[in-house]
Amino acid sequence: MLTPIDLDATDPIAGVATPPGSSAVAVIRLSGAGVVERLLPMLRLPDGGAVHADGLLPRQLRRMDLVDDQGQPLDQAMLVCFAPPRSYTGEEMVEVHCHGSPVVVGHVLERLTRLGVRAARPGEFTQRAVRNGKLDLTQAEALANLINAATLRAARESLRQMEGSLARRIEAARERLTEVLAHLETGLDFSDEEVEPLSGERMANEIAAVMESLGKLLRGAPLGAHLRDGFQLVIAGRPNVGKSSLFNQLLGRQRAIVTPLPGTTRDCIEGRLELRGIPVILIDTAGVRDGAEEVEAEGIRLTRERLAGADGVVLVLDAGQGVVAEDLELARLVPAGQGIVVWNKMDLCSGGPPPALDLTWPQARLCCLTGEGLEGVLTAIAGLFLPVAEDGEGAVIMAVRQREALTAAVHALAECEALLIHARPGEVVAMALRSALDALGELAGHITQDIVLERIFSNFCIGK
Numbered sequence: 001m002l003t004p005i006d007l008d009a010t011d012p013i014a015g016v017a018t019p020p021g022s023s024a025v026a027v028i029r030l031s032g033a034g035v036v037e038r039l040l041p042m043l044r045l046p047d048g049g050a051v052h053a054d055g056l057l058p059r060q061l062r063r064m065d066l067v068d069d070q071g072q073p074l075d076q077a078m079l080v081c082f083a084p085p086r087s088y089t090g091e092e093m094v095e096v097h098c099h100g101s102p103v104v105v106g107h108v109l110e111r112l113t114r115l116g117v118r119a120a121r122p123g124e125f126t127q128r129a130v131r132n133g134k135l136d137l138t139q140a141e142a143l144a145n146l147i148n149a150a151t152l153r154a155a156r157e158s159l160r161q162m163e164g165s166l167a168r169r170i171e172a173a174r175e176r177l178t179e180v181l182a183h184l185e186t187g188l189d190f191s192d193e194e195v196e197p198l199s200g201e202r203m204a205n206e207i208a209a210v211m212e213s214l215g216k217l218l219r220g221a222p223l224g225a226h227l228r229d230g231f232q233l234v235i236a237g238r239p240n241v242g243k244s245s246l247f248n249q250l251l252g253r254q255r256a257i258v259t260p261l262p263g264t265t266r267d268c269i270e271g272r273l274e275l276r277g278i279p280v281i282l283i284d285t286a287g288v289r290d291g292a293e294e295v296e297a298e299g300i301r302l303t304r305e306r307l308a309g310a311d312g313v314v315l316v317l318d319a320g321q322g323v324v325a326e327d328l329e330l331a332r333l334v335p336a337g338q339g340i341v342v343w344n345k346m347d348l349c350s351g352g353p354p355p356a357l358d359l360t361w362p363q364a365r366l367c368c369l370t371g372e373g374l375e376g377v378l379t380a381i382a383g384l385f386l387p388v389a390e391d392g393e394g395a396v397i398m399a400v401r402q403r404e405a406l407t408a409a410v411h412a413l414a415e416c417e418a419l420l421i422h423a424r425p426g427e428v429v430a431m432a433l434r435s436a437l438d439a440l441g442e443l444a445g446h447i448t449q450d451i452v453l454e455r456i457f458s459n460f461c462i463g464k
Contacts, residue, residue: 012038014112015120016105017463023100028108029463030094030117031125036081038115039094042066042108043079058083066098066108074111075104089125090132123460130445137445138166141399144460145228153277154227157396166397167444169217173210174440177413180206181433184426204420207433211413217397218406224398226311230272230279231385234306237316238326239286242344245368246316246377247271247284268302276382283310304333312384313339314377319365320348331359340380342366346373402443409439 012032018025030039036053043051044065056062058081066074078097087093098104113119126143129135135143142161149155161167180203235243251271269284285303307313313334317327331339341363347370364380366373397403412435419429 012117013120013124014109014117015125015463016109017095017461018100020102021100022102025097026100026105027463028096028098028105028112029120029125030096030112031087031089031091031120031128032117033092035092035094035117038117039096039112041115042068042074042111044071046076056081058086061097066096068107068111069114074107075099075101085132085134088134089128090134091128120462121457122462123457123464126460126464127457135162136164136167138170138402138443139164140445140457141402142166143464145398147461147464148228150230150272150279151227151274151277154279157224157227157398161396161398166217166402169213170440170444173213173409174437174444176206176210177433177437177440181430181437184430184433203429204417207413207417207420211410211417214406214410214413218403218410221397221403221406224396224403226278226385227396228398230281232281232283232306232309232311233314233381233384234283234285234303234310234312235314235316236285236303236307236330238318238324238330241316241318242366242368243316244269244284246314246342246344246366247282249368249371249374250282250378268306275378276385278382278385280381307333310334310338312381314342314381315339315361316342316344318345318348319343320345331361338384340364340384342377342380344368405439405443409436409443412436412439 010033012030012035014028014030017027017029036056040051040053044067045051046063046065048065051064056079061078061080064077064079066077068074075098077099080095080097082088082093082095084091084093096108098108109119123144126135126140130137130140139162142158146155146158146162149158184203235247237243247269251273268286271282271284273280273282283306285306307330315327315331315334317323339359339361341359341361343363343365345367346365347367362380362383364373364376366377397406412432416429416432416436419432
């Protein structure tokens with residue numbers, strides 16, 4: 001279980017679960033012991049009769065009127081109750097579905113406050129769900145990622161983790177390591193008895209198998225970051241090769257200014273798109289050339305900075321002019337395996353092939369004026385991304401905290417394996433094994449510091 005935290009955890013709480021602003025319906029959630037009783041004074045039956053708690057059966061949607069302190073009508077609403085533990089938080093819960101007028105919602109929340117229901121903190125509903133064993137921490141983080149998903153693939157991955165795909169992988173590793181630790185400690189505690197512990201070789205094999213499983217999760221962490229934050233793709237090249245034109249073509253709208261004058265783009269311009277299910281942050285950069293004046297030179301400096309931190313680079317070349325020294329200088333700034341070449345202005349080649357280029361990068365041909373070849377460019381860009389199967393295992397690490405905990409676990413297991421190989425005392429091996437189990441416990445939320453929980457749930461919306 002999670003470490004208890006000072007959050008007035010048993011207080012009745014309320015929060016709006018729908019976005020702010022005017023809408024057809026707003027959903028106000030309440031959770032905590034006695035929330036139904038506290039809500040009764042502001043409920044009336046459609047015929048004006050009083051509402052009693054025993055008349056509100058769990059999971060039945062009922063038509064109700066909401067009234068103010070003087071019994072005057074506030075709104076017509078639908079109400080549904082959830083009995084513990086069969087609710088999202090595991091506590092007594094109520095959802096009030098009223099009209100989405102900010103005035104009405106505000107008055108309802110004010111009345112609830114006077115009835116002893118305090119305003120929920122960001123993420124407090126989900127935090128209670130974790131505390132009450134309805135979700136583990138990986139599932140709670142997956143929920144946040146689902147709410148903020150920028151693409152369908154990111155949403156599907158988050159949904160798989162909400163359903164427990166990552167939690168099951170972590171729990172399987174914990175059980176396997178716990179079994180090894182039990183055998184190890186049995187040998188320590190009953191060394192004089194006729195107890196047959198696992199051999200050092202078998203323990204090392206078990207630990208190696210768990211390390212491989214956890215290592216596979218870690219290797220997918222960059223993909224998780226891309227699904228969550230987007231793939232940083234820099235469009236680079238000399239002035240007037242068509243970088244901004246390609247940027248606009250990929251976005252499908254006029255975002256960057258395009259003129260025949262070299263040096264038009266003097267800052268980095270960003271735009272977002274979805275490509276093959278991956279969120280991509282496109283970055284149009286200043287053209288790189290020698291002898292630029294001061295403002296343009298600053299733009300070129302920013303271009304070089306963005307190249308250093310990019311996940312991928314599209315090097316745009318002028319098919320009519322061919323390759324010059326500045327093109328090759330730019331290419332040298334791109335890490336291996338992270339670049340593609342786009343030959344633009346193919347209409348100036350009279351249908352012939354572009355000039356030869358001694359690079360093993362994927363290459364595509366394009367005419368930005370007509371858009372011909374754009375599909376080939378998109379295919380080449382998609383080839384830069386880490387592969388993601390649509391029916392993947394749903395165990396992509398998407399949170400920095402998860403990656404750090406997994407890394408700590410793998411390091412502890414590597415130490416444990418080395419100790420076993422060198423036949424070190426069992427007590428030392430057990431200590432390293434417990435460190436790995438503690439790291440996995442932190443990952444799932446079984447052992448979690450209050451400050452970590454506060455950081456995680458502060459990113460949630462109020463009603464979640």
